[in-house]
Amino acid sequence: MRYHNPEIREHLAGQYVLGALSPRVRRRTERLMRSDKALEKLVYQWQDRLCTMNDSAPEAKPPKRVWDELEMMLNRTPMQQTANPQKQLMQSLLLWRSVTAVLLASVIAIALLVSNPPALHPAGYVALMKNNPEQLEPSLMITAYQGKEPGTSSLHIQWNQRTEQQDLEGLTLWAIDRDTKNHLSLGSLAVVEDNRLLSRTEWQALKNSLELVATRGELFTDPIVFSGPCVQLSDWREKAS
Amino acid sequence: MQMTEDRLRKIEQYLSQIKLKDRAAFSQLYELSNRKLFGLILRIVPDREQAADVLQESFTRIWLNANSYRSDLGNAWAWLCQLTRNCALDSIRHSRRHPVTLLEPDDLDTINIDHAPDRNSSFDLHRCLSTLDTDKRNAIIHIYLHGLTQSELAARIERPVSTIKTWIRRGLLELQHCLS
Numbered sequence: 154m155r156y157h158n159p160e161i162r163e164h165l166a167g168q169y170v171l172g173a174l175s176p177r178v179r180r181r182t183e184r185l186m187r188s189d190k191a192l193e194k195l196v197y198q199w200q201d202r203l204c205t206m207n208d209s210a211p212e213a214k215p216p217k218r219v220w221d222e223l224e225m226m227l228n229r230t231p232m233q234q235t236a237n238p239q240k241q242l243m244q245s246l247l248l249w250r251s252v253t254a255v256l257l258a259s260v261i262a263i264a265l266l267v268s269n270p271p272a273l274h275p276a277g278y279v280a281l282m283k284n285n286p287e288q289l290e291p292s293l294m295i296t297a298y299q300g301k302e303p304g305t306s307s308l309h310i311q312w313n314q315r316t317e318q319q320d321l322e323g324l325t326l327w328a329i330d331r332d333t334k335n336h337l338s339l340g341s342l343a344v345v346e347d348n349r350l351l352s353r354t355e356w357q358a359l360k361n362s363l364e365l366v367a368t369r370g371e372l373f374t375d376p377i378v379f380s381g382p383c384v385q386l387s388d389w390r391e392k393a394s
Numbered sequence: 395m396q397m398t399e400d401r402l403r404k405i406e407q408y409l410s411q412i413k414l415k416d417r418a419a420f421s422q423l424y425e426l427s428n429r430k431l432f433g434l435i436l437r438i439v440p441d442r443e444q445a446a447d448v449l450q451e452s453f454t455r456i457w458l459n460a461n462s463y464r465s466d467l468g469n470a471w472a473w474l475c476q477l478t479r480n481c482a483l484d485s486i487r488h489s490r491r492h493p494v495t496l497l498e499p500d501d502l503d504t505i506n507i508d509h510a511p512d513r514n515s516s517f518d519l520h521r522c523l524s525t526l527d528t529d530k531r532n533a534i535i536h537i538y539l540h541g542l543t544q545s546e547l548a549a550r551i552e553r554p555v556s557t558i559k560t561w562i563r564r565g566l567l568e569l570q571h572c573l574s
Contacts, residue, residue, distance in 0.1 A: 167566040170476060171534065172483050172541050179480075197468030202573050204472035205519050206538055212429035213436055216443075219450045220424060226454055227417055303466030304410065338400075340407040344419070350410040352465040 166195035170203055275388050277306075280365040282379035291381060292316045295326075295345065297359050306356045308339070308349040321346055324367045324378055328355075331363035336373045339365075359383070401426060406470040412460040420457055427471075428453075431478045438482040438541035448485045452478040483541050522572035530565035533558055 168174050169182045186193040277299045281291035293312050300306040308326075312318045324342040329335075337358040340349070351359065359365075362383045368375040404426060411419030432449050439445040455477055463473050523531050536542055544562065548555040 163570065164563060164566065167570065168562070171538050171562070171566070172479060173537050173544055173562055175543075176484070176487060179483075193464070194467055197464065197472075200472040200476045201468045202519065202569070203538060204469070204475055206535070207430075207434055207475045210430065210433040210437055210539075213433040215428055215432040215449050216446050219428070219446050219453075222450055223424065223453050223457075227420070227457070304413075304464065338403060340404070344407075344411060344416070348414060350413055352406045352410055352470075354406070354465075 162192055162195060166192060166199050169196055170199035276386055278359055278362075278383055278385055280381040280383040282365065282367065282381040284379060286380075290316055292319070292379060295365055295381075297351070297356075299356070300350075303353045303356075304350065306351045308345045308351060308359075310342070310345050319378075321367075324369055325371050325375070327366045327368065327373055328358040328362035328383070329364045329366060330358070330361050332361070334363075336366070338371075338373075342367050342379075360385075402469065402471050405474065406465065409456075409460055409463055409470045409474075410465070412457065413463075420453075423456070424453060427474065431474065434475060434478060435482045437539055438479065439486050444485060444489065445482075448478075448482050451485070452481045455481065479541065486541055487543070518573055522569050525572055526565050526568055530561045530568070533561040534565050534569070537562065 165174075165182055169179060174182060182192075182196075186196060276296045278297040280295045282293050282295060283291045290313055293310055296309045296311065298307050298309070310321075321341075321343040326339040326342045326345065327336045328339055330337070337355070339345075339351070339355055339359070365379075365381055365383050366373075366377055367379040369378050370376070405423060408419040408423035408426070412423065428449065431452065432445065435445045435448045435452075436442070439448055456474065459477070463470060523534070526534070533547060536547055537544070542550070544558045545555050548558045
């Protein structure tokens with residue numbers, strides 16, 4: 154295959170990002186990228202290299218209808234996407250088939266759970282967050298789990314049931330580096346309450362952090378609401394095995 | 395508003411949340427980036443209504459395909475720009491192209507690096523572009539910024555398509571060596 158030639162691959166990736174390929178070759182390149190991770194990596198490198206040219210584009214305000222239609226897209230159910238009665242009938246049949254499949258899958262999952270306890274995924278890092286150092290008990294616990302793929306690691310919050318839960322809206326979470334004491338924003342703490350995926354940079358910051366801090370506001374200099382040391386946990390399964 | 399480091403970090407965070415189908419993050423990403431992306435589209439698709447359709451298509455793809463973004467391979471803003479440019483290229487190549495005003499003969503000065511979020515990489519690109527000869531440099535800039543095909547550029551500057559292809563191939567090779 155000619156695409157195995159490193160020069161051709163580099164050239165293909167560069168031309169793809171530049172926008173110089175014909176629609177047919179571009180689609181073929183996109184298909185190749187899905188199966189060829191090395192080519193995908195080259196494309197990302199060219200994206201990053203050329204992206205700064207976009208900074209010169211002046212900003213422009215799009216018409217309001219764009220967001221209105223995007224909101225409709227978000228709210229649209231499969232039944233609302235078509236007015237064709239035949240398609241609706243087919244969709245309702247598909248819906249019932251899906252419901253049956255889900256029920257069947259649930260029964261199988263329950264049966265498997267009863268026969269085999271689930272493999273527990275150990276937490277990688279934990280921070281017990283207090284309102285102030287003198288507080289007897291931490292208010293909440295922030296836990297980080299490393300995902301199998303980069304970008305799939307996640308952050309979670311659990312409240313201490315014995316303390317009062319607080320509104321996390323408007324709070325920003327920060328990781329403080331253990332060596333440099335620099336801080337990196339991990340974004341809104343309220344988002345972590347649902348489930349928060351971490352980028353590779355954020356995961357690295359968390360790994361190297363001495364402490365996590367939550368401020369009221371978007372600046373690191375805003376008042377601190379929670380803070381707590383971040384500790385790395387060993388895998389309890391290694392000890393048990 | 396410039397793409398500051400803080401904005402870039404937020405874009406990364408919102409995109410991570412969109413992978414989990416977080417609508418609030420999608421709304422915040424739109425709020426943060428719609429004007430910049432619309433400006434980028436307008437350079438390729440000058441008709442505002444058509445450009446608005448492209449912006450809508452781009453955000454629909456962001457919502458549906460956020461999972462395909464690999465944060466370990468590159469930055470989120472570059473990924474968003476590429477996805478948006480691809481939508482604009484699809485749109486303009488399916489319709490009759492409206493005339494676009496090309497930048498001046500030597501376009502290097504129009505690439506503003508003063509407010510770039512990552513001034514080092516911006517400076518590097520600027521420096522490396524400046525080492526290319528004018529023909530190669532302008533071919534790369536015109537195709538990237540305006541989404542011209544090599545044939546369209548050849549017709550506009552009245553040069554053979556084969557010459558444009560050679561400029562692009564050699565120009566990209568020289569850029570790659572310079573940037574790495």
